[in-house]
Amino acid sequence: MELIRGLQNLRxxxxxxxxxxxxxxxxxxxxxxLVQRTLQIAGRLGLPAAAMTFEPTPREYxxxxxxxxxxQTLRSKLDSLAHSGLQRVVIARFSQALSTMSAETFVDDLxxxxxxxxxxxxxxxxxxxxxRSGDEAHLRAAAAAHGFELSIVDKVCVGDLRCSSTALxxxxxxxxxxRVGDLLGRPYTVLGRVRRGLQLGRQLxxxxxxxxLVRPLAVRxxxxxxxxxxxxxxxxxxxxxxxxxxxxxxxxxxLETHLFGQPGDIYGRQLEVEFVxxxxxxxKFASLDELSARMQxxxxxxxxILARNPQQNPSAxx
Ligand SMILES: Cc1cc2nc3c(=O)[nH]c(=O)nc-3n(C[C@H](O)[C@H](O)[C@H](O)COP(=O)(O)O)c2cc1C
Ligand SMILES: Nc1ncnc2c1ncn2[C@@H]1O[C@H](COP(=O)(O)OP(=O)(O)O)[C@@H](O)[C@H]1O
Numbered sequence: 364m365e366l367i368r369g370l371q372n373l374r375x376x377x378x379x380x381x382x383x384x385x386x387x388x389x390x391x392x393x394x395x396x397l398v399q400r401t402l403q404i405a406g407r408l409g410l411p412a413a414a415m416t417f418e419p420t421p422r423e424y425x426x427x428x429x430x431x432x433x434x435q436t437l438r439s440k441l442d443s444l445a446h447s448g449l450q451r452v453v454i455a456r457f458s459q460a461l462s463t464m465s466a467e468t469f470v471d472d473l474x475x476x477x478x479x480x481x482x483x484x485x486x487x488x489x490x491x492x493x494x495r496s497g498d499e500a501h502l503r504a505a506a507a508a509h510g511f512e513l514s515i516v517d518k519v520c521v522g523d524l525r526c527s528s529t530a531l532x533x534x535x536x537x538x539x540x541x542r543v544g545d546l547l548g549r550p551y552t553v554l555g556r557v558r559r560g561l562q563l564g565r566q567l568x569x570x571x572x573x574x575x576l577v578r579p580l581a582v583r584x585x586x587x588x589x590x591x592x593x594x595x596x597x598x599x600x601x602x603x604x605x606x607x608x609x610x611x612x613x614x615x616x617x618l619e620t621h622l623f624g625q626p627g628d629i630y631g632r633q634l635e636v637e638f639v640x641x642x643x644x645x646x647k648f649a650s651l652d653e654l655s656a657r658m659q660x661x662x663x664x665x666x667x668i669l670a671r672n673p674q675q676n677p678s679a680x681x
Pocket of ligand 1: 610
């Protein structure tokens with residue numbers, strides 16, 4: 364997949380594509396429907412299938428600290444998009460210029476002139492342009508005027524629940540992992556590079572592979588039974604703690620995973636952690652001995668749960 368970071372990096376050779384547009388936070392079943400439709404049309408027209416997404420998200424731009432937490436890190440989102448079969452992803456920086464761009468300019472300049480869209484695929488509630496003034500009717504008129512195809516994807520539901528990033532955030536906050544799995548069509552995972560930490564884990568009898576989260580995610584902080592893959596390899600059972608480690612007093616959010624077994628040195632490797640079951644909230648312990656004893660208990664609890672929940676598809680690399 365070709366990744367274009369910033370509209371300033373669009374070149375003449377990027378003109379001509381079938382484009383879907385959205386935030387794609389979580390890549391839930393609704394997002395997957397958009398991508399599937401994009402791939403279908405691109406196949407029919409013999410053009411590259413592309414997605415445009417925004418960084419930061421418009422909500423983060425407008426609401427700053429009040430914006431809802433993300434379901435996925437940017438790295439996970441790009442990984443999901445790459446695995447979906449899209450040939451190209453354009454990350455548009457959501458800035459003053461983009462936030463004040465009129466709906467007309469968004470279509471005429473960005474979609475038609477710069478991207479040369481042959482078809483556009485969006486959800487039924489897609490809005491664009493300054494103050495969200497562009498809607499389905501506006502896009503239909505623009506498609507007719509410019510001669511591109513427009514495909515509107517209807518809402519996707521699981522039972523009577525509409526698949527949305529908001530529904531996902533709500534389920535992750537509980538956490539209701541079965542519901543999260545229904546909305547995603549796959550288990551919830553966090554992907555990141557393993558960083559060096561305080562080297563305290565091995566002293567506590569439990570080395571943990573640490574993923575730094577620049578900002579907190581929508582999933583509830585606490586301890587989970589997990590399965591984790593190193594560089595897309597086979598899954599290891601394990602136990603993980605997501606949070607700020609109140610016992611040690613660090614305020615950055617970390618995902619720390621102890622794998623059951625001997626993976627060796629995995630600093631710098633890519634770890635994908637699948638959340639299988641919630642065990643407990645993060646606690647502040649009076650001593651490291653108490654923390655260490657509880658971590659051993661967590662590992663036992665996780666082993667029990669994982670033994671009762673065998674892997675669905677051991678050979679999958681997601
Ligand atoms: C299963 C598990 C449970 C944990 N629970 C807590 C907790 O409740 N409170 C806390 O402050 N830290 C908790 N931690 C984080 C430990 O403090 C951390 O793993 C340890 O300090 C090692 O840090 P390091 O990897 O930077 O060396 C937990 C870690 C694991 C693996
Ligand atoms: N069973 C294991 N689970 C996770 N990491 C392990 C394991 N065995 C060895 N390691 C290695 O040890 C590192 C974690 O050790 P730790 O003492 O917690 O150091 P740090 O504070 O740097 O994370 C991991 O990043 C990995 O390279």
